[in-house]
Amino acid sequence: MTRADLDKRPAEVAAMFDAVADRYDLMNDLLSMGQVRLWRKHVQRILRARPGERVLDLAAGTGTSSVTFAASGADCVACDFSLGMLHAGSARLAIKDPQRNKTRGRVSFAAGDARRLPFRDGAFDAVTISFGLRNVHGARDGLAEMRRVTRPGGRLVVCEFSRITVPPLDMLYRRYLTGVLPAVARRAARNPEAYEYLAESINGWPAQRELADVIRAAGWSAVRWRDLTLGVVAIHVARNL
Numbered sequence: 001m002t003r004a005d006l007d008k009r010p011a012e013v014a015a016m017f018d019a020v021a022d023r024y025d026l027m028n029d030l031l032s033m034g035q036v037r038l039w040r041k042h043v044q045r046i047l048r049a050r051p052g053e054r055v056l057d058l059a060a061g062t063g064t065s066s067v068t069f070a071a072s073g074a075d076c077v078a079c080d081f082s083l084g085m086l087h088a089g090s091a092r093l094a095i096k097d098p099q100r101n102k103t104r105g106r107v108s109f110a111a112g113d114a115r116r117l118p119f120r121d122g123a124f125d126a127v128t129i130s131f132g133l134r135n136v137h138g139a140r141d142g143l144a145e146m147r148r149v150t151r152p153g154g155r156l157v158v159c160e161f162s163r164i165t166v167p168p169l170d171m172l173y174r175r176y177l178t179g180v181l182p183a184v185a186r187r188a189a190r191n192p193e194a195y196e197y198l199a200e201s202i203n204g205w206p207a208q209r210e211l212a213d214v215i216r217a218a219g220w221s222a223v224r225w226r227d228l229t230l231g232v233v234a235i236h237v238a239r240n241l
């Protein structure tokens with residue numbers, strides 16, 4: 001069994017993110033060479049949260065994406081089951097977030113498990129999850145639960161690591177994931193095991209078309225996706241019809 005399988009036990013996943021919370025966003029910038037900021041901008045644009053809308057950012061971690069949805073005018077609930085990640089995010093927002101004036105009061109942090117969300121049916125206009133679905137034990141059940149809390153006609157946006165569509169480049173990328181990334185993490189991260197898990201979980205995750213099938217199987221309609229950075233990341237969108 002790989003570490004990715006082992007650590008998918010929910011309590012272990014939550015504890016792992018608690019342990020990396022204080023440097024989580026810094027490490028993301030480092031290991032993605034800044035690309036993560038670009039990916040988040042795409043998610044913000046594709047979600048197109050409008051003023052007055054209620055958005056659930058699930059597995060929100062420190063709420064870095066949640067802030068961008070609130071900056072578009074929506075009220076955003078950043079929900080995660082790692083209290084460490086939520087605390088790091090809420091502390092940052094309270095102290096020094098440069099967008100604070102735009103987002104003040106429009107991001108709220110909530111503890112909750114993606115497999116049994118503490119929200120009523122149809123509570124949100126849109127639900128989104130960035131780099132989180134891969135970590136949810138039972139992704140399909142999680143997607144069905146996301147649909148439950150989305151109003152009829154509402155939308156889903158999933159941003160997740162995926163497959164590079166050019167095979168030789170994909171091979172090089174897999175080498176980066178299993179060789180370079182853990183080596184950098186060993187030098188820069190306090191919990192390098194978490195980054196070995198990251199590489200393993202990306203390798204074990206379905207490609208674009210297969211993930212679209214899982215989203216459909218969870219009851220979502222009109223599923224489409226868009227590749228970013230040649231497919232390193234894909235954004236899937238769907239509707240609750």
Ligand SMILES: C[S@@+](CC[C@H](N)C(=O)[O-])C[C@H]1O[C@@H](n2cnc3c(N)ncnc32)[C@H](O)[C@@H]1O
Nearest residue numbers: 017059060061080081082113114130132135136
């Ligand atoms: C890689 S982080 C992504 C955080 C954030 N969405 C981002 O874009 O930076 C994955 C997050 O998923 C959360 N997570 C994993 N399984 C979860 C579950 N079942 N319910 C709620 N959160 C979960 C973890 O606690 C962690 O904060």
